[in-house]
Amino acid sequence: MSAVKRTALVTGASRGIGLAIATLALLTSASALAVTSQQPVEVRAYHYGMPLDATKVLTSEVPDTVLCQVVEARMTYLDSRGNVEAITYRALSKACSNS
Template identity: 50%
Template sequence: MKTIQTVMAISFLVVSPVALAEGGADRVFGRMLQSNEKAMAQYAEAQGKAAPAVKHYKYGMTLDISKVVSVTPSSSACGVVPARMTYEDSRGELHTIEYRVQGFGCPHGG
């Protein structure tokens, strides 16, 4: 009986931070994307260019990428998460594309 209680307590301690991290991930990604959007608006202003509007990537979309300006960092979350890339096209115009990537924080079975 004592062993079961110990296992349950350890499971609760291990699962609780994971659940909290999953629940807080949306807020973290929201802040990260807002920060990126603000930084890209400042970059555009400093370059004398129009701030890019965020476009959502669709499979097969053609992108004219001449220079990558910024890419949001990969996530340590487990699951599919949003990411953004801001780039200049061949005419020097700025674009920001939002897409989904797989986080690399998933535990590996073994």
């Protein structure tokens, strides 16, 4: 009987859920390849009708405020070529969903 060797490729492994997944993979004796962005991503401001080439959302950050208000949110994603892109957009704060 041969043992099966598993390798996990974890993107965004420097923080958050990516870090948790990479840590869990290592603790369960799997090997993990952690990938983090070495270069800062240029953040573009989204405008209505702007085409987005997003194949996978990596992070979606909406500021937490005490009051329900419009805030500047940020989404980081992979495009169809595998490049990391980021946009900012206007959204309702997390406090609005608790109302």
